[in-house]
Amino acid sequence: MKDKLDDILKDFQNRVVSISSIQKLEDLKVEFLGKKGALTSVLKNLKNVAPEERGIVGKLANQIKVSINGEIVAKRAEIENNLVNEKIASEWLDVTLNSSKSQLGGIHPISKIQYEIEDIFMSLGFSVLDGPHIETDYYNFEALNIPADHPARDMQDTFYFDNGAILRTHTSAIQVRGMEKIKPPFKVIGPGRVFRVERTDASHEAAFHQLEGMVVGEGINVANLISTMKTLLREIFKKDVEVRLRPGFFPFVEPGFELDISCLICNGKGCSVCKQSGWVELMPCGMVHPNVLKHGGIDTEKYSGFAFGLGMDRLVMMRYKIEDIRHFHSGDLRFSGQFV
Numbered sequence: 001m002k003d004k005l006d007d008i009l010k011d012f013q014n015r016v017v018s019i020s021s022i023q024k025l026e027d028l029k030v031e032f033l034g035k036k037g038a039l040t041s042v043l044k045n046l047k048n049v050a051p052e053e054r055g056i057v058g059k060l061a062n063q064i065k066v067s068i069n070g071e072i073v074a075k076r077a078e079i080e081n082n083l084v085n086e087k088i089a090s091e092w093l094d095v096t097l098n099s100s101k102s103q104l105g106g107i108h109p110i111s112k113i114q115y116e117i118e119d120i121f122m123s124l125g126f127s128v129l130d131g132p133h134i135e136t137d138y139y140n141f142e143a144l145n146i147p148a149d150h151p152a153r154d155m156q157d158t159f160y161f162d163n164g165a166i167l168r169t170h171t172s173a174i175q176v177r178g179m180e181k182i183k184p185p186f187k188v189i190g191p192g193r194v195f196r197v198e199r200t201d202a203s204h205e206a207a208f209h210q211l212e213g214m215v216v217g218e219g220i221n222v223a224n225l226i227s228t229m230k231t232l233l234r235e236i237f238k239k240d241v242e243v244r245l246r247p248g249f250f251p252f253v254e255p256g257f258e259l260d261i262s263c264l265i266c267n268g269k270g271c272s273v274c275k276q277s278g279w280v281e282l283m284p285c286g287m288v289h290p291n292v293l294k295h296g297g298i299d300t301e302k303y304s305g306f307a308f309g310l311g312m313d314r315l316v317m318m319r320y321k322i323e324d325i326r327h328f329h330s331g332d333l334r335f336s337g338q339f340v
């Protein structure tokens with residue numbers, strides 16, 4: 001019987017060495033220590049052992065049981081440890097490796113230049129105003145000295161809603177709202193998107209961006225207007241650019257001017273952007289018409305002012321030598337990615 005117990009232990013030890021899964025270990029445990037296990041059957045047969053040997057065999061059987069249990073516990077720990085190590089090895093991550101290049105978004109070139117221009121104007125003491133895209137006829141036309149049936153309405157083909165509201169055709173609507181809120185003297189700009197029924201080409205879009213400017217105070221004159229325009233262009237282009245001022249008609253200014261910039265895409269030689277003229281219409285301007293000031297509740301005996309409407313898209317085109325305005329809304333990452 002003693003030999004049989006030794007054989008059981010050896011058999012267990014031989015087999016436990018090669019076990020590598022918890023399930024197989026459990027099966028082995030049942031095989032040796034379970035109800036019908038090898039050791040259990042020896043213990044059950046103790047009654048058949050001679051009484052003088054029974055104590056010794058019983059004690060040995062218990063020692064073997066303790067050994068087997070101990071080895072099972074140790075083996076279990078070993079298997080679990082191996083599993084953890086395998087997991088660590090398979091999920092190992094080198095955090096010092098360079099990451100794969102992710103694509104970062106960027107600010108659209110028009111917004112970029114808009115923020116730059118806002119900074120320039122704020123440094124000159126201007127405040128920045130905002131206004132709605134959907135406007136009333138009053139703010140977009142009427143208060144700007146463009147009554148219904150005025151031929152100037154044809155200059156800006158308008159998107160109308162069924163209820164008579166419109167998509168603003170120019171940021172001049174912002175200056176009207178500004179006058180309602182702020183009392184003179186003041187210096188304001190109003191950047192934003194505007195909309196016109198347009199046949200698009202290299203320099204015309206149906207949705208584009210303008211930046212309105214307005215200065216009202218005592219004794220404001222054309223010289224103030226021209227010096228502000230010059231400062232703005234010098235700050236934006238970081239060099240003196242060739243401009244020309246010619247008479248321009250807008251019902252909300254008198255006198256009115258067209259400020260054109262020598263086309264920086266073809267260096268004035270003529271291209272599709274400047275329509276072969278060598279000049280690009282950039283920033284109409286003028287002295288604010290007294291009727292407009294009156295609509296804004298401003299005393300025209302005391303105050304005068306100038307206003308301008310900068311074509312932002314064209315300015316950005318000149319700055320970066322972009323040969324077609326339609327790139328801006330194309331959604332083509334090969335284009336916009338150049339400005340990130």
Ligand code: FA5
Nearest residue numbers: 170172204205208281282283284285307308309311314
């Ligand atoms: C106006 O919109 C006037 N409200 C500007 C103004 C303000 C004049 C204050 C006097 C005083 P105009 O329609 O010319 O003006 O547009 C102004 C500028 O916007 C143009 O010089 C041009 O640079 C730009 N622009 C006009 N139409 C388009 C278009 N379809 N696509 C892109 N840019 C345009």
